[in-house]
Amino acid sequence: VEKLQTRISRQTTPRVVTAAGEIDMTTQSLFAAAVAEGLTGADALVLDLLGVEFADSTGLWALLKAQRDAAARGVPLRIAASRPVMRLVELAQVQRVLLVHHDRATAINACG
Amino acid sequence: MNEASDEPQSSMARTGVTHLLFDYEGESAYLAGVLPYFRAARTARATLVLAVSAAHREQISPHLPGQTADEVVFVPAGAWGSNPGRFIPAWRDWITAQPAHRPVFAVNELDWSGHSAAARCELRYQEWLLNQAFADAPAFSLLCPVDRGTAPAGAVQKLARSHPHTWIGSAQQPGSAFQKEHYVLEDTTAEPDTEVEQMRYGVDDLSALRALVAQRALAWGVDPARITDLQLAVTEIATNSIRYGDGHGTLRIWHTDEEVVCELSDAGVIADRLAGIVRPPVEQLDGRGLWFVNQVCDLVQIRSAPGKGTRIRLSMSIRAL
Numbered sequence: 001v002e003k004l005q006t007r008i009s010r011q012t013t014p015r016v017v018t019a020a021g022e023i024d025m026t027t028q029s030l031f032a033a034a035v036a037e038g039l040t041g042a043d044a045l046v047l048d049l050l051g052v053e054f055a056d057s058t059g060l061w062a063l064l065k066a067q068r069d070a071a072a073r074g075v076p077l078r079i080a081a082s083r084p085v086m087r088l089v090e091l092a093q094v095q096r097v098l099l100v101h102h103d104r105a106t107a108i109n110a111c112g
Numbered sequence: 113m114n115e116a117s118d119e120p121q122s123s124m125a126r127t128g129v130t131h132l133l134f135d136y137e138g139e140s141a142y143l144a145g146v147l148p149y150f151r152a153a154r155t156a157r158a159t160l161v162l163a164v165s166a167a168h169r170e171q172i173s174p175h176l177p178g179q180t181a182d183e184v185v186f187v188p189a190g191a192w193g194s195n196p197g198r199f200i201p202a203w204r205d206w207i208t209a210q211p212a213h214r215p216v217f218a219v220n221e222l223d224w225s226g227h228s229a230a231a232r233c234e235l236r237y238q239e240w241l242l243n244q245a246f247a248d249a250p251a252f253s254l255l256c257p258v259d260r261g262t263a264p265a266g267a268v269q270k271l272a273r274s275h276p277h278t279w280i281g282s283a284q285q286p287g288s289a290f291q292k293e294h295y296v297l298e299d300t301t302a303e304p305d306t307e308v309e310q311m312r313y314g315v316d317d318l319s320a321l322r323a324l325v326a327q328r329a330l331a332w333g334v335d336p337a338r339i340t341d342l343q344l345a346v347t348e349i350a351t352n353s354i355r356y357g358d359g360h361g362t363l364r365i366w367h368t369d370e371e372v373v374c375e376l377s378d379a380g381v382i383a384d385r386l387a388g389i390v391r392p393p394v395e396q397l398d399g400r401g402l403w404f405v406n407q408v409c410d411l412v413q414i415r416s417a418p419g420k421g422t423r424i425r426l427s428m429s430i431r432a433l
Contacts, residue, residue, distance in 0.1 A: 026316075056344055057351075064397045093391065096394055
């Protein structure tokens with residue numbers, strides 16, 4: 001089993017990138033690449049990270065980078081965050097820039 | 113370092129911190145020392161930020177005449193918890209929350225008896241680091257009262273090494289025992305007198321490392337809700353080993369009646385003493401590893417020197433049954 005599985009749903013509006021597993025220094029680039037691919041040409045993007053069982057500062061780096069890239073293109077970005085992801089956002093106190101939700105439907109609706 | 117970037121811009125001179133040790137004995141001596149300090153604050157048109165015990169709050173409240181509510185702010189002393197690595201960030205938050213146009217005069221009471229000997233050692237080191245952390249801050253005066261009658265033995269002498277100034281009577285004087293250039297940490301990382309498990313790790317072992325730590329910590333009684341926190345801390349340190357310490361490191365894990373300890377060693381050296389005790393601003397992408405470690409662990413002991421490498425002990429308390 002891979003440490004991290006990612007999937008991009010292009011048929012939905014907004015587009016959704018789903019990731020499940022562990023995000024650390026060994027899977028960070030895989031995660032970042034999936035997010036970058038999802039962002040390309042998107043009107044709005046949701047990251048469904050409800051299946052992320054572990055994430056560290058390299059994961060938070062990828063999320064902050066995704067937010068920066070999305071903002072530069074004017075693309076709304078919302079995150080459905082698992083407990084470990086939510087915990088990182090709280091510990092870093094970046095709730096102002098990373099818009100996190102407890103479930104996927106709320107994240108999707110929040111994209112407007 | 114851009115540790116001052118999250119502070120409000122101010123026209124006030126960035127004169128940095130005046131860090132005063134106030135050594136007294138008994139409650140009347142306490143009042144005799146803090147009241148002149150309050151008067152000095154009033155003269156300086158400062159905001160008073162008070163992290164004092166409940167008893168002292170009651171004692172001093174009648175003596176703050178003429179100071180309005182926004183000029184005297186009580187903050188919850190000790191709210192930063194058990195890990196001394198959260199002491200400096202707490203003060204940064206407390207003073208950043210005050211109006212930028214006034215200097216801050218603050219009182220910093222610490223519950224020395226409430227910490228283990230190892231934590232007291234780290235806390236004294238943080239008191240020393242505070243001088244550097246706030247060297248470029250807007251005018252900030254911090255008075256640290258210590259009752260030599262109730263503090264642990266030798267506390268005043270040891271604390272004098274962390275404080276550039278002392279408060280005697282009603283005036284500040286240079287602290288004669290202050291260790292200006294180099295702070296010598298006491299040795300509080302003795303070998304454990306219990307069974308120690310060891311695991312060498314590299315880039316391919318992070319998942320296995322997390323699994324081992326979780327398994328042992330759960331079995332030894334760490335709160336299940338904190339297991340992911342401990343895995344986070346261990347992963348952050350191991351990632352630093354892999355990136356900056358020859359690509360690998362060694363974990364040793366053991367427990368006492370009170371805590372689970374994870375010790376991670378590698379060949380790297382941590383040059384920035386303030387790493388992990390300054391919250392990275394929201395717009396910064398990286399540099400959060402040691403910050404997370406300090407936020408989640410109950411005690412963090414970092415020993416790092418050129419030629420010796422880095423050894424970091426992370427402690428997580430065992431849940432009281």
